[in-house]
Amino acid sequence: MPDVEGSERRLPNIVITGTPGTGKSTHAQLLVDASPVPLQHLNISEMAKEKKLYENYDEEWQTYIVLDELEPLTDAGGLVIDWHTCDVFPERWIDLVVVLRCDHTLLWDRLEKRGYSLKKIQENNESEIMQTVLDDAKESYAEEIVVELRSENTEDLESNVDRIVSWIQNWRRDRGFSDHST
Numbered sequence: 001m002p003d004v005e006g007s008e009r010r011l012p013n014i015v016i017t018g019t020p021g022t023g024k025s026t027h028a029q030l031l032v033d034a035s036p037v038p039l040q041h042l043n044i045s046e047m048a049k050e051k052k053l054y055e056n057y058d059e060e061w062q063t064y065i066v067l068d069e070l071e072p073l074t075d076a077g078g079l080v081i082d083w084h085t086c087d088v089f090p091e092r093w094i095d096l097v098v099v100l101r102c103d104h105t106l107l108w109d110r111l112e113k114r115g116y117s118l119k120k121i122q123e124n125n126e127s128e129i130m131q132t133v134l135d136d137a138k139e140s141y142a143e144e145i146v147v148e149l150r151s152e153n154t155e156d157l158e159s160n161v162d163r164i165v166s167w168i169q170n171w172r173r174d175r176g177f178s179d180h181s182t
Contacts, residue, residue: 009077011037012171013093014164017086017137018100019128021110023151027100028082030161035168037078042070044083085133087140096167097141098160099134100151 016028028041047069073079074093081089086097102110104125111121127133137146149160172178 009075010172010175010177011039011076011078012095012168013074013077013079013081014039014096014098014168015081015083015086015089015094016098016100017083018102018133018151019107019124020084020116021107021114021124022100022102022128023157024082024084024100027098027151027157027160027164028080030157031080031164034161034165036165037168037172039078039080040073041080041082042073044081085136087136091141094141095145095171096164097137097146098164099137099146099148100160101128101131101134101148102150102152104128106152 014031016024016031018024025041025043028043032039032041070079070081070089070093077095081094086094086099107128108121108125111124116124134146134148149163150156151160
């Protein structure tokens with residue numbers, strides 16, 4: 001059964017986003033490890049550095065241009081895209097947007113442990129308090145594909161990964177695929 005806009009992806013594309021320090025990379029890798037189908041974790045920040053995409057900087061939007069690199073990968077599906085923002089990815093590429101959230105005092109501690117500057121900690125903390133990433137996701141994607149999940153402890157992490165794995169299984173079942181066919 002074809003997906004939206006005639007695409008016949010057999011695997012969904014998932015964005016895991018949130019303020020720095022909310023656990024995006026950890027969630028993404030654990031999801032890849034727990035998934036019943038093959039998924040690929042794409043850490044956009046690492047990809048930009050590795051492929052030297054940071055040379056392609058958009059001054060107007062103040063962001064690195066990585067979309068040209070991603071588009072061919074999105075056609076096949078099976079991506080877990082890990083980045084601190086999500087609104088740059090065209091809606092047609094994405095099947096689920098997971099916005100990770102955590103208490104701002106916990107976030108402050110996490111960012112301090114990473115050695116972030118006070119200014120960067122304050123900016124990210126303010127972003128979390130103001131739910132900037134969640135609002136961007138809700139403004140950029142259909143309401144039914146945006147999910148807000150707490151990410152404060154190991155129990156949250158495990159529960160979130162289990163929930164996303166269940167979502168993947170349902171997504172595939174709704175399209176006539178079993179977990180044993182890719």
